[in-house]
Amino acid sequence: MMLVLLFLTGLTAGFINVMAGGGSTLTLPVLIFLGLDGALANGTNRLAIMIQNVVAVYGFRKNKFSAFKTSSLYALITLPGAVIGAFAAIQLDDFWFKKILGVVIIFVIATLSVPKPKEKDARKEISSKNKIFLFFSLFGAGFYGGFIQAGVGFILMGILFYFAGLNLVKVNMHKVFIVLVYTIPAFLVFVLSGNVDWLLGLVLAAGNGVGGWIAARLSVRKGEKIIRIVLMVVLIGMAVKLVLF
Numbered sequence: 001m002m003l004v005l006l007f008l009t010g011l012t013a014g015f016i017n018v019m020a021g022g023g024s025t026l027t028l029p030v031l032i033f034l035g036l037d038g039a040l041a042n043g044t045n046r047l048a049i050m051i052q053n054v055v056a057v058y059g060f061r062k063n064k065f066s067a068f069k070t071s072s073l074y075a076l077i078t079l080p081g082a083v084i085g086a087f088a089a090i091q092l093d094d095f096w097f098k099k100i101l102g103v104v105i106i107f108v109i110a111t112l113s114v115p116k117p118k119e120k121d122a123r124k125e126i127s128s129k130n131k132i133f134l135f136f137s138l139f140g141a142g143f144y145g146g147f148i149q150a151g152v153g154f155i156l157m158g159i160l161f162y163f164a165g166l167n168l169v170k171v172n173m174h175k176v177f178i179v180l181v182y183t184i185p186a187f188l189v190f191v192l193s194g195n196v197d198w199l200l201g202l203v204l205a206a207g208n209g210v211g212g213w214i215a216a217r218l219s220v221r222k223g224e225k226i227i228r229i230v231l232m233v234v235l236i237g238m239a240v241k242l243v244l245f
Contacts, residue, residue, distance in 0.1 A: 086186035176216070
């Protein structure tokens with residue numbers, strides 16, 4: 001039953017991650033509640049994230065949404081920050097990891113109530129000012145993604161939407177590629193430090209992969225309203241438990 005629960009959690013999280021973001025705010029608490037400490041849950045979750053985004057990138061590609069050259073450029077900017085963030089995460093005390101995760105979940109809940117901006121077409125040229133903001137923002141997103149991952153999808157969506165001027169379909173297309181690339185070295189940091197539960201990670205990865213595949217085949221707008229409502233209810237309870245207990 002534990003493995004079935006974990007698979008279903010992964011399926012839900014994979015769908016949410018590709019459609020919008022914040023799926024790790026569901027999987028990380030579940031892994032912790034199953035008995036893993038903060039660093040082990042963080043590393044185990046990376047395996048699922050990696051598989052999810054491999055499937056999602058393939059799904060977007062198959063549906064003729066891909067721009068690997070641009071995605072690779074964005075991803076490379078995040079890499080140094082992701083490695084630094086991963087090293088910081090394995091050094092963090094379990095008590096503080098749970099408290100930080102709880103605060104992150106509360107922040108994600110708050111962002112879920114904010115209306116998403118309307119889609120717009122990409123600008124022909126990114127201004128010099130926005131290029132600077134884009135570079136430093138992606139580096140920062142990489143650090144945060146390597147450190148805790150939870151909610152990084154929302155951060156990347158905001159960066160790519162406002163600074164790169166992309167519509168939401170292209171934002172998600174780039175997002176899954178970026179997360180895939182920076183997750184690989186971050187995951188290796190957790191592997192080398194012994195912070196991966198392979199059985200739970202593979203079960204979770206199977207769920208995330210299925211969820212990511214389904215989401216990549218659907219429009220990024222379909223079903224999002226009900227997902228936000230359900231996710232908000234679940235996360236409120238998890239955030240309260242993580243912060244107060």
